[in-house]
Amino acid sequence: MKKGSALTRSATSGAAPPEQGAPGPGAAPEGPGPTGPSRAVRVLRYLGGRLFTAAVSLAAVLVTSFFLFRILPGDPVRAMTEGREVTVEQMEELRRQFGLDRPLWQQFADYCLGVLRFDFGTSYQYRVPVAELIAERIGPTVLLAGTGTVVAALIGLVLGTRAAWRRGSAGDRITTAVALTLWSVPSFWLGLLLIVVLASGVGWLPGLFPTSGMATPGVEGAFDSALDVAHHMVLPVATMVAVVYAQYLLIMRSSVLDEMGADYLTTARAKGLRDALVLRRHAVPNALLPTVTLIFLNLGRVLGGVILIETVFAWPGLGSLFYSGLRVPDLPLVQALFVLFASAVIVMNLLADLVYPLLDPRVRT
Amino acid sequence: MSSHEEAPLLQVRDLEVVYRTAGGSVPAVRGVSLTLEAGSKLGVAGESGCGKSTVALALLRLLPKTARVGGQVLLEGEDVTRMRWGRLRAVRWAGASIVFQGAMHSLNAVRRVGDQVAEPMLLHGTAPPGGVEARVGELLESVGLPRWRARSYPHELSGGQRQRVMIAMALACEPRLIIADEPTTALDVMVQAQILRLIDDLVAGRGIGLLMISHDLSVLAGTCDRLAVMYAGRVVEEGPADEVVAAARHPYASALSAAFPRVGDPASRMAPSGLPGDPPDPAALPEGCSFRPRCPVAEDRCSSTDPDLWEAGGADRRAACVKVLAAEEAG
Amino acid sequence: MSAPTPSRRALVWARRRAAWGEFARIYASNRAGLFGLAALLAAALVALCAPLFIDPAELDVTGGPGGRFEAPSADYWLGTDAFGRSVLDMVLWGARISLTVGFLAAFVSVALGTVIGIVAGHFGGWASDVLMRVTDWFLVLPSLVVAIALAAVMERSTLTIIVAIGVTAWPATARVVRAQTLSVEARPFIERARALGGGHLHVMKRHVLPNVMPVVLAQTTLLVAEAIVMESTLSFLGLGDPSTISWGGILQDARNAGAISSGIWWYMIPPGLAIALVALSFTLCGRALEGVFNPRLRERR
Numbered sequence: 001m002k003k004g005s006a007l008t009r010s011a012t013s014g015a016a017p018p019e020q021g022a023p024g025p026g027a028a029p030e031g032p033g034p035t036g037p038s039r040a041v042r043v044l045r046y047l048g049g050r051l052f053t054a055a056v057s058l059a060a061v062l063v064t065s066f067f068l069f070r071i072l073p074g075d076p077v078r079a080m081t082e083g084r085e086v087t088v089e090q091m092e093e094l095r096r097q098f099g100l101d102r103p104l105w106q107q108f109a110d111y112c113l114g115v116l117r118f119d120f121g122t123s124y125q126y127r128v129p130v131a132e133l134i135a136e137r138i139g140p141t142v143l144l145a146g147t148g149t150v151v152a153a154l155i156g157l158v159l160g161t162r163a164a165w166r167r168g169s170a171g172d173r174i175t176t177a178v179a180l181t182l183w184s185v186p187s188f189w190l191g192l193l194l195i196v197v198l199a200s201g202v203g204w205l206p207g208l209f210p211t212s213g214m215a216t217p218g219v220e221g222a223f224d225s226a227l228d229v230a231h232h233m234v235l236p237v238a239t240m241v242a243v244v245y246a247q248y249l250l251i252m253r254s255s256v257l258d259e260m261g262a263d264y265l266t267t268a269r270a271k272g273l274r275d276a277l278v279l280r281r282h283a284v285p286n287a288l289l290p291t292v293t294l295i296f297l298n299l300g301r302v303l304g305g306v307i308l309i310e311t312v313f314a315w316p317g318l319g320s321l322f323y324s325g326l327r328v329p330d331l332p333l334v335q336a337l338f339v340l341f342a343s344a345v346i347v348m349n350l351l352a353d354l355v356y357p358l359l360d361p362r363v364r365t
Numbered sequence: 366m367s368s369h370e371e372a373p374l375l376q377v378r379d380l381e382v383v384y385r386t387a388g389g390s391v392p393a394v395r396g397v398s399l400t401l402e403a404g405s406k407l408g409v410a411g412e413s414g415c416g417k418s419t420v421a422l423a424l425l426r427l428l429p430k431t432a433r434v435g436g437q438v439l440l441e442g443e444d445v446t447r448m449r450w451g452r453l454r455a456v457r458w459a460g461a462s463i464v465f466q467g468a469m470h471s472l473n474a475v476r477r478v479g480d481q482v483a484e485p486m487l488l489h490g491t492a493p494p495g496g497v498e499a500r501v502g503e504l505l506e507s508v509g510l511p512r513w514r515a516r517s518y519p520h521e522l523s524g525g526q527r528q529r530v531m532i533a534m535a536l537a538c539e540p541r542l543i544i545a546d547e548p549t550t551a552l553d554v555m556v557q558a559q560i561l562r563l564i565d566d567l568v569a570g571r572g573i574g575l576l577m578i579s580h581d582l583s584v585l586a587g588t589c590d591r592l593a594v595m596y597a598g599r600v601v602e603e604g605p606a607d608e609v610v611a612a613a614r615h616p617y618a619s620a621l622s623a624a625f626p627r628v629g630d631p632a633s634r635m636a637p638s639g640l641p642g643d644p645p646d647p648a649a650l651p652e653g654c655s656f657r658p659r660c661p662v663a664e665d666r667c668s669s670t671d672p673d674l675w676e677a678g679g680a681d682r683r684a685a686c687v688k689v690l691a692a693e694e695a696g
Numbered sequence: 697m698s699a700p701t702p703s704r705r706a707l708v709w710a711r712r713r714a715a716w717g718e719f720a721r722i723y724a725s726n727r728a729g730l731f732g733l734a735a736l737l738a739a740a741l742v743a744l745c746a747p748l749f750i751d752p753a754e755l756d757v758t759g760g761p762g763g764r765f766e767a768p769s770a771d772y773w774l775g776t777d778a779f780g781r782s783v784l785d786m787v788l789w790g791a792r793i794s795l796t797v798g799f800l801a802a803f804v805s806v807a808l809g810t811v812i813g814i815v816a817g818h819f820g821g822w823a824s825d826v827l828m829r830v831t832d833w834f835l836v837l838p839s840l841v842v843a844i845a846l847a848a849v850m851e852r853s854t855l856t857i858i859v860a861i862g863v864t865a866w867p868a869t870a871r872v873v874r875a876q877t878l879s880v881e882a883r884p885f886i887e888r889a890r891a892l893g894g895g896h897l898h899v900m901k902r903h904v905l906p907n908v909m910p911v912v913l914a915q916t917t918l919l920v921a922e923a924i925v926m927e928s929t930l931s932f933l934g935l936g937d938p939s940t941i942s943w944g945g946i947l948q949d950a951r952n953a954g955a956i957s958s959g960i961w962w963y964m965i966p967p968g969l970a971i972a973l974v975a976l977s978f979t980l981c982g983r984a985l986e987g988v989f990n991p992r993l994r995e996r997r
Binding site: 300 | 818833837932956
């Protein structure tokens, strides 16, 4: 919502209705000609503003990630060695090894310089550079989160549109009730249930899907491997979709309802369009605007959710890495993942800002 | 269809529209009959809430599901209220199109106006051999817009330009009837005059029937051949436009036309000037004549009789007032 | 009310009673909202009365009265866990922590969000800009990740969980409250209060806050649902207080005890159902409240 209004404001601040495309020679517009800066300048200014905001947010994430794990009560070294017998000398040694004995500002400077070079330090736990760990695990997470988001968005948009179109019907009520219920279910629990019922097998029902992991060892060949991964993905994706699609459904339903009384839909019906076409060609493109923005903005939650789902299904991605890092706790690793997750959201927000004008001509200036 | 030749372009018979709401049934239109010959222009006037826009939407069955429609709407002899859905969709726009009020919201904000003008042609298969794009260009030029405007979005146009696009769109399938629902409301006076002239020219040049609806009697008087004045869901006076404006028989119609002479004065748009009170709530109409509470010349018998339309002096003039009836009988 | 000239106080009360009656009537027209309210009252009652029929000693790992993983029976309706404790008793007892954390966390975040929202809306200018920038930035952070990080860094206690949820959930409230504050402050009575010499604090406390409260109430209800799920998530990840019993904690125990692979469904299903039911109830109540306060929404649902 807030994105939409901000964009509209920046869009309407132009002095005159902008020219669309290149008018033919001699084709004078009826209204006053554009008096503001040229279109290219405005586009660049818009992009520049968005990029600057994103950069400030990223910097703030960097600062937070550093101080959050250092200033809050708790000593990293003590946390690192929690539950183990260590001498004071050993702790001092650890401190020196990880540069924790140096002044805070120096640590911060090192940290920032490191991040700029994609150097997040060495994992306490795995004793390898954090960047390497991340590079290894990022693919599976993107695969899982991406598939889940696309499927959830499609289901949510289609069901939400249908629910709005038949508002108040039994179908609408059931759709909404099911969505709200699934939304309230903790995703990790739903995942566990699916494992019990569909993977471990209950009674006469055999295990249909693998309980964990991403691939069966020993499967070879591109096609067979892809099929194997897809087989492993079914339950995690299903869990994610079940918990996530509800919000898309609710947003889409209320956006379509917002459009339902609109005059242009009466025009469309008066033209002789079938209801399905009125919906598809006219109501949905308008209703999509707020929904698509919110899908992008919600990617943050999706990432958080992925941590749980990967943990439950032992999916070898960043989420399970984060979880394993937490248990140690492996500060460089957790810190880097925190930065990564937060930046992903910021980048997605930036993308939403850049995609929105493509969808809404009123903002495209 | 056998009566095709003789039947008038549009004949509305005893049209009734009742909205079902949580608070009960609300009659919005109560027995309206109108006739429009091919190529002629009929104006429907009245305050907001008198049911005139409901009539417009009922003609093509565009009312919401909560509305129950009675009576007949004969379009070239064929009853629209009984058409099958497929036939109805074919008649919409190709047989009769609508120019809606406030073109900002009547156009889809996220689609180019050219596509919106082309849409009914593609849908009804009326695109000429020269191609849809060329035809859209022609249509835009005929309403005074440059061809390249087809690539614009509605928000890039002024209010008058959007209304021109609406008119171009209404002409797209060359319908026999155009319904214009408050086509000039929300436009400033100069643009209003341009748009009215444009509608007038286009309709006259192509032999299209025009049903124009407005709260502004001056707009209708300048454009239409005949006028029907509506009050509380009924036609209370009907006749040739100049006669109705010059010498209205129904006290409501004369109150409306009292505001007429000052063309362009914003006050004249607040019709009717000098008439006290508000139009009645359709859910709670008064006993007898529904205009009685506001009528300057009401009598006792007005609270018991609700008069029908009567012949009121001269050809084609009718009014729904007991005084008219009395005058006719006396004369 | 029978007094010929009712006192001012009586008038105020009559007005309040009428407003409350209207509120109850509209709320009652939402059946899902009534269901949610009933379920919540039941859950709250269970949480309050749990000590009356459950002996806390039996919930200790060493005090379990039954055997290991007993299937549901007449004695233990929902069976027992690895330490012979009654799963039913644990789930009922868990309502105490889950509801407490849910309410307190929602309270913390709503209080924070309300203060920031009202201040930003009331003062405007650069203060508002700065506050809203900060709010937007927090809104962008993935809340679960931040909560996990906070809970991981601080010591493991119920308070940590409350703080972690409260700190991450406030920006949405701040946005809503600011918008509402702006619309309230545009009304004429605020101008009158200012003209009569009302200071900032007076205007915010006596005029803006009461008018913002309905929105805040609906927001709180929705947030409690979120906080309860969040609490169970953090506990499930092992970030909760190990010495208390919460629904997420029971699920973590169940998973660690191998309940999934050995099919001990009675250990796993009840806590999850409890979380879902309570979260759903709060969501339904929140939506019903939103409907009461926002007629446009009411028509849509």
